Amino acid sequence: xxxxxxxxxxxxxxVQELIYGLRISAVMTSKVxxxxxxxxxxxxxxxxxxxxxxxxxxxxxxxxxxxxTMNDLMNALEKGAMDDCVTKWMVGExxxxxxxxPLSFAISAFGKFSFRQFPxxxxxxxxxxxxxxxxxxxxxxxxxxxxLREMEQQHEHPPEPESLNLVKVYQxxxxxxxxxxxxxSEIKRFLKERNIPPKTVRRVAVASYELEINLVAHSIGxxxxxxxxxxxxxxxxxxxxxxxxxxxEAMTEGFSTANEWIRSQGFGAGMGLPxxxxxxxxxxxxxxxxxxxxxxAVIYLNPETKNENQ
Amino acid sequence: xxxxxxxxxxxxxxxxxxxxxxxxxxGYTSDLLSDVMANAEDxxxxxxxxxxxxxxxxxxLAGVSAIIICNNRPASDDMLAAAEKxxxxxxxxxxxxxxxxxxxxxxxxx
Numbered sequence: 001x002x003x004x005x006x007x008x009x010x011x012x013x014x015v016q017e018l019i020y021g022l023r024i025s026a027v028m029t030s031k032v033x034x035x036x037x038x039x040x041x042x043x044x045x046x047x048x049x050x051x052x053x054x055x056x057x058x059x060x061x062x063x064x065x066x067x068x069t070m071n072d073l074m075n076a077l078e079k080g081a082m083d084d085c086v087t088k089w090m091v092g093e094x095x096x097x098x099x100x101x102p103l104s105f106a107i108s109a110f111g112k113f114s115f116r117q118f119p120x121x122x123x124x125x126x127x128x129x130x131x132x133x134x135x136x137x138x139x140x141x142x143x144x145x146x147x148l149r150e151m152e153q154q155h156e157h158p159p160e161p162e163s164l165n166l167v168k169v170y171q172x173x174x175x176x177x178x179x180x181x182x183x184x185s186e187i188k189r190f191l192k193e194r195n196i197p198p199k200t201v202r203r204v205a206v207a208s209y210e211l212e213i214n215l216v217a218h219s220i221g222x223x224x225x226x227x228x229x230x231x232x233x234x235x236x237x238x239x240x241x242x243x244x245x246x247x248x249e250a251m252t253e254g255f256s257t258a259n260e261w262i263r264s265q266g267f268g269a270g271m272g273l274p275x276x277x278x279x280x281x282x283x284x285x286x287x288x289x290x291x292x293x294x295x296x297a298v299i300y301l302n303p304e305t306k307n308e309n310q
Numbered sequence: 311x312x313x314x315x316x317x318x319x320x321x322x323x324x325x326x327x328x329x330x331x332x333x334x335x336x337g338y339t340s341d342l343l344s345d346v347m348a349n350a351e352d353x354x355x356x357x358x359x360x361x362x363x364x365x366x367x368x369x370x371l372a373g374v375s376a377i378i379i380c381n382n383r384p385a386s387d388d389m390l391a392a393a394e395k396x397x398x399x400x401x402x403x404x405x406x407x408x409x410x411x412x413x414x415x416x417x418x419x420x
Contacts, residue, residue, distance in 0.1 A: 177363075177364055178363065180364065180367070181364065181367030181368070181371070184367075184371055185367065185370060185371065188370075188371060198352060198373070202352070202371075202372070202373065205371040205372075206347055206348060206371070206372075209347060209367070209368070209371050210344065210347065213344075265343075265360070265362065265364060266341055266342055266343035266344075266346075266358075266360040266364065266365070266368075267342075267343055267344065267364075269342040269344050269345060271342070271344035271345060271348060272344055275344060275347065275348045278348070
């Protein structure tokens, strides 16, 4: 199905995976200029002009109740209504992002909505920052230079062939069952060749295969990253959507949203995510509808830190 | 029993015979690949009607060394090619999963 599609370079996938792994809070601007309901459009203009920004959230006891953008300001200016309250011109229903969301969700949000900035809120729904594309670009450049430094260091001290260190990212496309399983096979071989006990290899294979099939069967596409060192295998899966509405439901054995065709292939029995959790020593999942899902599974290679559920 | 002994059973056709003739230690009957992935033992024979490439992927990851396709379901060419690459034997039989399981269980002394 993906024949003819050119796979991006491993290094570019690695950078994507790295920035996808960042939290919004680590990338956003924490210094936010916000106005209260009784401020005027003229106040907003001054703020925008002095700070060269294009959107100002409107807050009521730290909660975001609206946002005034350059567009709203121009509309008010045209009508000569600069002394109006912001509430008259702001956009009321604001799409916010949560500060602890992975950056990949924000990237999906920028793709989905045409907004140029998103107010970022904490768990109490209070405004804590603002995220623009410029923030993401900066994060990307930062991660790129870090990656480059790492590659230079690696060039100076190339890892030994039997070394257990590996960072690899695979890109997966929707309904590409043809290639689902490829990543897991490669990783399995890698671990087997390095004499990792078969039971541990199998746990890694189960987690990785289920995540791979999930990406292929349920997401619109995404990536699966492996970060392996002497102590553990860290598998992370990021996708661009559609996102899971109810995570508890998705974690329940037997629950599945798979269609008939997927089921006829022997998948979609609602065992995927529970299987991943069962074989993992550490497991985390996050999802937001319209933005994507992130799963992280860690399996220890050290026999002393065994998974107690096994 | 050894994998090669499956070839001698009535109604069994070997579709992929590039395999290492290992001892079969257990059997697992399922058409749900996630279930196979989670529960099939290493060195077992898989009894199923799922005759496509992903069955081979799951078998390889779970350590299944032979696949028996029931009800004479046709196996796709890419499935057999993948099985050859992985060294997993593939058989086809007219029997259903229940009959096949019962037969293999007798040989395994279960």
